[in-house]
Amino acid sequence: MLRFILRRLVQLVPILLGLSILLFAWLRALPGGPAQAALGERATPEAIARYNELFGLDQPLYVQYFRFLGRAVQLDFGSSAQTGRPVTTEFLERMPGTIELTLFAMVFAIGVGIPLGYLAARKHGSWLDSTSVIGSLLGVAIPVFFLAYLLRLLFAVQLGWLPGSGRQDVRMDATRITNFYVLDGLLTREWDAAWDAVLHLVLPAIALGTIPLAIIVRITRASVLDVVNEDYVRTANAKGLATRTVRRRHILRNALLPVSTTIGLQTGLLLSGAVLTETVFAFGGVGSALRDAIFTRDFAVLQGFILLLAVVYVLVNLLVDISYGLLDPRVRVR
Amino acid sequence: MQRRPQRLLAASAAALTAVTLAACASSDRDSGEGGAEGESGGTLVFGATSDPIMLDPAFASDGETFRVIRQVYEGLLTNELGGTDPVPALAEDWEVSDDGLEYTFSLRDGVQFHDGTDFNGEAVCFNFERWFNFEGLAQSPSASTYYQDVFGGFASTPETPNIYAGCEAPDETTAVITLNRVTSKFPAALSLPAFSIASPTALEEYDADNLSGSEDALTYPAYALEHPTGTGPFRFDSWDRGNGEVTIVRNDDYWGEPALLDEIIFRAIPDGNTRRQELQAGSIDGYDFVAPADYESLADEGFQVLVRDPFNILYLGINGGGIPGAGANPALQNPQVRQAIAHAIDRETIVTSLLPEGAEAAIEFLPPTVDGYAEDVTTYDYDPDRSRQLLTEAGALGTTLRFFYPTDVSRPYLPDPAAMFQVISQNLTDAGFTVQPTALPWSPDYLNVVQAGGADVHLLGWTGDYNDAYNFVGTFFAAKADGLAKAEFGAFNNPEIFQALATADAEPDPEARTALYQEANRLIMDYLPGVPISHSPPALVVAENVSGLEPSPLTAEVFTGVSIDG
Numbered sequence: 001m002l003r004f005i006l007r008r009l010v011q012l013v014p015i016l017l018g019l020s021i022l023l024f025a026w027l028r029a030l031p032g033g034p035a036q037a038a039l040g041e042r043a044t045p046e047a048i049a050r051y052n053e054l055f056g057l058d059q060p061l062y063v064q065y066f067r068f069l070g071r072a073v074q075l076d077f078g079s080s081a082q083t084g085r086p087v088t089t090e091f092l093e094r095m096p097g098t099i100e101l102t103l104f105a106m107v108f109a110i111g112v113g114i115p116l117g118y119l120a121a122r123k124h125g126s127w128l129d130s131t132s133v134i135g136s137l138l139g140v141a142i143p144v145f146f147l148a149y150l151l152r153l154l155f156a157v158q159l160g161w162l163p164g165s166g167r168q169d170v171r172m173d174a175t176r177i178t179n180f181y182v183l184d185g186l187l188t189r190e191w192d193a194a195w196d197a198v199l200h201l202v203l204p205a206i207a208l209g210t211i212p213l214a215i216i217v218r219i220t221r222a223s224v225l226d227v228v229n230e231d232y233v234r235t236a237n238a239k240g241l242a243t244r245t246v247r248r249r250h251i252l253r254n255a256l257l258p259v260s261t262t263i264g265l266q267t268g269l270l271l272s273g274a275v276l277t278e279t280v281f282a283f284g285g286v287g288s289a290l291r292d293a294i295f296t297r298d299f300a301v302l303q304g305f306i307l308l309l310a311v312v313y314v315l316v317n318l319l320v321d322i323s324y325g326l327l328d329p330r331v332r333v334r
Numbered sequence: 335m336q337r338r339p340q341r342l343l344a345a346s347a348a349a350l351t352a353v354t355l356a357a358c359a360s361s362d363r364d365s366g367e368g369g370a371e372g373e374s375g376g377t378l379v380f381g382a383t384s385d386p387i388m389l390d391p392a393f394a395s396d397g398e399t400f401r402v403i404r405q406v407y408e409g410l411l412t413n414e415l416g417g418t419d420p421v422p423a424l425a426e427d428w429e430v431s432d433d434g435l436e437y438t439f440s441l442r443d444g445v446q447f448h449d450g451t452d453f454n455g456e457a458v459c460f461n462f463e464r465w466f467n468f469e470g471l472a473q474s475p476s477a478s479t480y481y482q483d484v485f486g487g488f489a490s491t492p493e494t495p496n497i498y499a500g501c502e503a504p505d506e507t508t509a510v511i512t513l514n515r516v517t518s519k520f521p522a523a524l525s526l527p528a529f530s531i532a533s534p535t536a537l538e539e540y541d542a543d544n545l546s547g548s549e550d551a552l553t554y555p556a557y558a559l560e561h562p563t564g565t566g567p568f569r570f571d572s573w574d575r576g577n578g579e580v581t582i583v584r585n586d587d588y589w590g591e592p593a594l595l596d597e598i599i600f601r602a603i604p605d606g607n608t609r610r611q612e613l614q615a616g617s618i619d620g621y622d623f624v625a626p627a628d629y630e631s632l633a634d635e636g637f638q639v640l641v642r643d644p645f646n647i648l649y650l651g652i653n654g655g656g657i658p659g660a661g662a663n664p665a666l667q668n669p670q671v672r673q674a675i676a677h678a679i680d681r682e683t684i685v686t687s688l689l690p691e692g693a694e695a696a697i698e699f700l701p702p703t704v705d706g707y708a709e710d711v712t713t714y715d716y717d718p719d720r721s722r723q724l725l726t727e728a729g730a731l732g733t734t735l736r737f738f739y740p741t742d743v744s745r746p747y748l749p750d751p752a753a754m755f756q757v758i759s760q761n762l763t764d765a766g767f768t769v770q771p772t773a774l775p776w777s778p779d780y781l782n783v784v785q786a787g788g789a790d791v792h793l794l795g796w797t798g799d800y801n802d803a804y805n806f807v808g809t810f811f812a813a814k815a816d817g818l819a820k821a822e823f824g825a826f827n828n829p830e831i832f833q834a835l836a837t838a839d840a841e842p843d844p845e846a847r848t849a850l851y852q853e854a855n856r857l858i859m860d861y862l863p864g865v866p867i868s869h870s871p872p873a874l875v876v877a878e879n880v881s882g883l884e885p886s887p888l889t890a891e892v893f894t895g896v897s898i899d900g
Contacts, residue, residue: 046815047475083575084388084554093576149607156615164615165608170379170579170599179576282603282612284577292384292604 008318012311019310020072020303024065027299068303077304080293087304090289095312096179097167097285101278102270104201105209110263113213117220117259118252124225132217139214144273148207148280155203163200165282172196204281208273212266219262223255230254257324264320268313375584375596376898378880381609381621382600385578389570390542390558391530392465393472395479397889400527401622402580402600405893406448407530407564410439410458410509411521415892416884418645418703418801420525424453424565425509434516434842435499441507445589447533448569455503460534462501462511464543471545480528480799484519516842518851522800527890536563567593567894578602594882594897606744613637613875619898620876620883626690626749629873636878641692644869645701645887646747647806648795650679650758651864653787655824662824663790665730672862674724675735675791676714678765679758681867688753689870696866698855699807703887706803706838706851711859721765734768738789743776746872746889747795754793758867787821794822798888803851804839811835811858823863831857 052058071078077087120132156164168174168181174193177184182201185194227233228251236246274287282288286305293301386399391407394400412423422428425439445453465481467489472478487494497520499512513520523529532542540557557563562570567590568582583597601618603609609621610628614635624632624639633639652672653662665671681695694702698711725731739755740748748754752773759769772789774780784792798805804812811819813832818825834857838850874891876883882895 050475079553083385084559085575086553090575097576145605145607149611152608152611152615156617157611160615163617165603165612165617166601167577169617170577170601171377280605280608282578282601282605282608288604 005318005322008314008321012314015314016307016310020069020307021065023303023306024068025061027302072304072307077307078300080301081298087300088308090301091286091305091308093179094284094286094289095308097181097283098271098274098278098287100180100182100197100201101204101208101274101283101285102267104205105270106212106263106267108205108209109212109216109266113216114220114256114259117217118224118255120217121221121224121228129221132221136214136217139210139217142210144207144210144276145280147210148203148277151203151207162202163196164203167200167284168193168197169200200283204277204283207281208270208277211273212263212270215262215266216259220255220259223258224251227251227255260320260324264317264323267316267320271309271313375594377597377599378595378620378893378896378898379599379601379618381603381612381618382578383602383609383623384604385573385575385602386580386600388554388558389562389573390554391527391532391562391564392461392468392481392542393477393479393545393554393558394528395476398600398602400890402570402582403527403530403562403564404566404890405568405582405598406562406566406570407527407532408566409524409527409530410441411525412892413525413800413886413888413890416886418798418887420522420801423525424458424531428521430521430842432842435513437511437513437521439509439511441509442589443507445565446587447536447565448563448585449533449536451533451535452506453531453565454506455509457534458509458531459501459503460537461529461531462498464537465529466496466498468543472543474545477545480523480526484523484526484529516840518802518804518839518841518847519800522802525800530564533563536561565589567892568598571597591894593894595893598893613877616877619880620874622874622889623744623746624873624875625744626870626873628875629690632875637875638878638880639873639875640883640885641690641871641873642885642889643703643887644692644694644871645703646795646797646869646872647696647699647701648747648754648793648867648870649696649699649864650675650867651784651789651792651794651822652862653790653822653824654863655819655826662787663733663735665728665733666790666824668728668730669862670724670728671730671733672865673714674721674728674730674765675762675767676862676865677717677724678721678761678767679865679867680716680761682716684754684757685868688750688757689868690749690873691871693868693870696868698859699810699864699866700803700851700855701798701806701869704798704801704803704806705844705848706807706855708852708855711856713859714862714865718761718765725766731766732768734770734790735762736770736772736790737762738772738774738780738784738792740776740780740793741773743780745795746797747868747870748793749870751793758793785820785822787824792822800888803854804835807851807854807858808835808839811863812839819863826861826863828857828861828863831861 075088079086080090083090116132120129123129152164155162163169172193174181174190175184175188177187181197182194185191185197233246233250236250274285275291277283278285278287279291286309289301290305292298293305382398382401384398386402387394387396389399389402389406391403394403408423410423410425411420413419414421424442424445426442427440429438430436439458441453441455441458447453465478465485468478469490473488473491475482485498486496488496497513497515497517499514502510504510537557540561541555542557544555546553567585567588569585571581571583573580578601580600581597584593584595586592603612603621606623606625609618610632612618613621629639652666652675654666654672685693685695697713698708700707722731725733737755737759740751743751755771759771762769774783783789784794796806796809811823811831812835814820818827831854834850834854838847838854841847841850872889874885879899880896882897883891883893884895885891
């Protein structure tokens with residue numbers, strides 16, 4: 001097991017190296033460059049030249065790259081052109097928000113998706129089945145910003161049940177320890193702060209979780225339909241096992257294998273979905289920062305955040321691989 | 335506005351928390367702050383488009399940074415409430431010597447900075463000397479943008495001309511600033527937030543000038559990030575960067591009428607739709623840059639849409655100089671062809687159908703409220719037949735125009751670039767031009783291309799910084815170091831215009847200066863380097879229970895007189 005994890009971590013090195021070269025080349029090839037971004041619409045060519053000189057952007061590309069790499073190894077990705085703060089600090093400050101959001105979105109997608117998919121399969125051909133199939137198609141197709149707009153219109157503007165943006169009420173004076181707001185609230189026993197943070201997570205989590213929800217419903221449904229017709233299910237039924245036992249031990253457990261693969265892949269994808277969701281909900285996570293960085297051509301943040309996110313992505317998938325073993329002894333790693 | 339249920343819930347939970355707090359070691363809340371919210375003032379939450387960049391006025395150049403700085407700092411001058419004219423702030427009065435080179439400011443007595451130190455003549459000179467003596471990265475054009483714009487070079491860059499000669503403080507309440515040459519920017523430019531007076535003690539204590547940086551970015555010192563210290567009606571309290579929230583609180587020791595609000599939270603909400611819905615949901619009390627399409631519906635819902643007087647210009651730039659190698663259409667060097675473009679554009683329809691209420695058609699590159707605006711410039715009324723005739727005379731009927739317009743952007747002067755393009759493009763086609771459209775993302779692609787002279791005609795505009803004609807027409811049409819106009823206008827060579835602008839800028843007498851700028855405007859509209867189209871009014875919106883916010887044409891609102899009910 002340990003060797004497996006170590007091997008996977010070593011594989012991370014060439015991936016990150018390749019990614020860093022790609023990123024670096026891509027960002028430098030964009031028109032305009034950081035000088036124009038920083039100096040604004042009325043910048044004179046002289047001012048741009050002076051800026052490039054001051055920041056070493058007139059150096060050959062490979063020199064810039066190796067300097068970048070040398071610092072990146074020490075987790076120093078430079079400072080954000082927008083805020084002037086170290087990229088790593090910004091990332092660590094914002095990642096907890098994104099993790100909270102992703103977790104809530106997955107809890108929503110799994111918690112609703114698996115039961116719904118399972119029921120749809122059991123009532124195969126019923127109205128429930130066709131509704132969930134059509135619904136999941138809609139879920140995949142609807143753009144996040146539009147869904148966000150609708151959700152907020154209904155739950156925040158019309159009903160006033162849930163807050164429509166942000167991570168916590170701005171008037172709330174909460175203690176920060178880990179930057180996981182829900183956790184912080186629980187640790188410090190500021191229950192109102194924790195509850196407020198939970199409420200703030202609901203709408204963005206639904207918006208972000210809709211696509212994985214739709215996919216999980218479809219995969220679960222298809223997978224259960226497959227398993228129901230397997231020989232071992234017939235055998236189990238024939239030998240007189242209680243229906244409940246058959247459903248839980250024989251059908252659901254086996255049907256969940258492809259679902260867990262999907263969940264792993266979707267969790268990784270959520271990190272990219274977070275860019276849009278966090279922006280429309282003004283949610284202070286990694287995604288909204290990435291979006292700002294794209295618009296302002298904040299190269300340091302783009303490079304740093306994307307590389308750090310790649311690390312997170314690989315780690316998430318590693319966790320998923322390990323979790324397979326829990327569900328299916330046959331693929332348990334040695 | 336009604337408080338929403340979740341707030342009720344939060345409030346009742348807060349009461350619960352107050353009970354548990356005593357037993358809880360890791361919470362660092364003030365135990366007094368359980369729920370007993372104030373007798374006076376209250377908190378206003380304002381939706382901003384982004385975080386400030388940092389909070390040192392000397393390095394500020396963007397609107398959201400200025401918005402916070404205007405509440406925390408003051409300069410020698412400010413703008414009249416709701417207007418554009420410079421009026422006294424930390425200076426009670428000022429006198430100019432006859433040669434226009436020496437400004438004597440009488441300073442307000444008994445003013446203190448937020449750190450408790452005294453504001454006086456020495457503090458004023460400390461700030462001016464600080465700007466003039468910037469070194470290293472502080473000289474970067476992206477750092478001390480406005481200083482370089484107004485004053486020019488630094489002590490250590492004698493090769494770049496600068497207008498600052500020195501500052502003296504003969505006594506506590508006097509500061510004398512001398513200039514190297516007369517400029518119309520002075521003293522109006524001192525109302526810019528970039529020239530706010532900061533506490534010398536705090537500047538030194540928190541290492542304000544020590545900008546560092548790597549290749550890609552400036553890193554600001556603690557002063558700019560955590561300790562901005564001015565004399566304004568509000569004090570800086572905190573900045574939660576992860577959530578984009580800047581909190582400022584009332585300065586109870588303010589020299590003037592103290593602010594009514596207890597605190598203001600500026601909350602960054604980048605998405606325009608989200609800002610509107612958050613206002614409707616009651617989680618913010620107001621926001622800026624209302625989409626023109628929302629003016630009416632928000633007003634119908636009972637919100638106060640505060641429309642500012644227009645202080646901007648939208649124009650169709652023409653590449654009429656033919657910069658060598660840029661591939662501009664040589665036909666545009668013919669004045670008749672430029673006039674044909676001007677006569678082709680139906681400005682009245684544009685103003686009524688594409689711009690918010692209150693927009694005006696422009697006849698020159700200056701808003702009517704700026705001194706130097708001339709009523710009697712050559713105008714070019716909408717007349718497609720005249721256009722066609724001019725084109726025929728010039729032998730240019732069917733001339734192809736590469737027409738550039740931006741995407742992914744909405745500016746106060748240009749709310750919907752694509753719609754604007756469509757109307758003007760149709761106008762030009764009707765008049766006998768062939769339009770070849772190119773759409774580019776605003777920054778940096780579009781700006782790069784059009785400013786390098788890559789388009790035949792393009793849409794661009796400008797919002798004024800302070801009430802001075804040079805801030806508009808000088809920015810556009812003054813000669814650059816090479817003796818030509820900007821590449822954006824085809825680097826045309828018109829010494830008459832260049833001379834007129836330089837003479838006007840150097841004239842110390844305000845009345846004579848106004849006449850000189852009027853003359854410059856006549857010359858510009860005779861030459862027609864571009865077609866001025868419109869001035870449009872941007873708006874901010876606040877909830878029904880907010881009062882006292884006076885919209886400023888410069889987007890320079892100060893929240894001192896603002897209050898909130900319930």
